[in-house]
Amino acid sequence: MIRVLVVDDEALIRTGFEHILDAADGIEVVGAVSGGQALRTARETRPDVVLLDIRMPDVDGLTVLGDLRRLPEPPVVAMLTTFDMDEYVETALRSGAAGFLLKDTDPEELPLAVRSLASGGTVLSAKVTRTVVEGYLSAGAQEHPPDVLRRLSDRERDVLVLVAEGLSNADIATRLHLSTGTVKDHVSAILTKLEVSGRVQAALFAQRAGLLTRGSP
Template sequence: MIRVVVVDDEALVRSGFELILNAADGIEVVATAVGADAVAVVRDRRPDVVLLDIRMPDVDGLTVLQRLRALRPPPTVAMLTTFDTDEYVLTALHSGAAGFLLKDTEPGQLAQLVRSLAAGGVVMSPKASRTLLTARPGAGSSGEEAARVERLSDRERDVLVLIADGLSNPDIGNRLHLSAATVKDHVSAILAKLRVAGRVQAALLAQRAGLLDDGQGGQGRAQGSRQGSTQGSGS
């Protein structure tokens, strides 16, 4: 059972998401909360996934995100918003969010996205996906970032490209003929070598360093955008 906490200042949003997700197989909303209570509720209920409003009157969603990321172990957090704004996409993802969803996400798709988040995936609304995936590769990259990518083995680079391409760990294993345990080891090594906290940051670093500018994985990224989400792997 995937345990979910919904954090939003609007009671209608909280109850709506709770109703939709509790009707889905294998998902349970264990609590809902406003921003000021979010950290205490998450610490008490220990959810697998937190759906967190990015704009709340009592406390900023990005501030709550930082506090949730400091918990041990931290939950997987996806940001909820009515604004598909580039600034918030990048800020939230660089701050450790594993996803960025619009509040008007189709009910039939919501449960699927939550399952992907629980499996360690990355999910984003279509415009957020396009913002990241159509950014000029190598833009803003530094020699230090490129040097970190150079530390990866050929196989680790293959795995990183597939992470950015939207494949889950099982899918990466199937594509590269590797076991799930081996993929997990590769993901852990990639995060350590790149000195990043999660798969989103690793994919963004790879983008800035130009690793994705060779046509690898383009089909999967395009598919992710068409489906309305980009899903990454988990370790």
């Protein structure tokens, strides 16, 4: 059972997400709260996945993200926004968010996104524009020179490419005939060596470094 916490300042959004996710197999919403209650509720319920509004009047979503990431067993966090070019997206990704979703995400896609997040995948809304991604790539173009790739073993490069294609740890394990635990170890090593805080940043690094073939997801 995947335990999900929904954090949003709008009760209508919280209720809608809660109903959609509770109706999905294998998913349980353990809390649907405003930003000010997020950290305390996360400590009490220990969710696997948090869907967190990036803009809230009572507390900044990025501040909550940082607090959640510092928990002893931090949940996977995806940011929620009503904008496909929110100026805070880059900061959220750099702060360790596993992706972000628009609040008008198709109800059928929401459980799929949660399952992907829970299994170690990354989620970027289909409506995220190329401008957002290219802007992030351009901004970080000098942060990771090509020789950083030399820090990775051949197997770690293989794992990095599959991370960049959006595969979960379980899917990568199947593809490379490894155990899930071994894949987790490789991903942890990759994040450390690339000096990034999350899988999305690692995926964007892979694109900057030219590791993805034309047409890759």
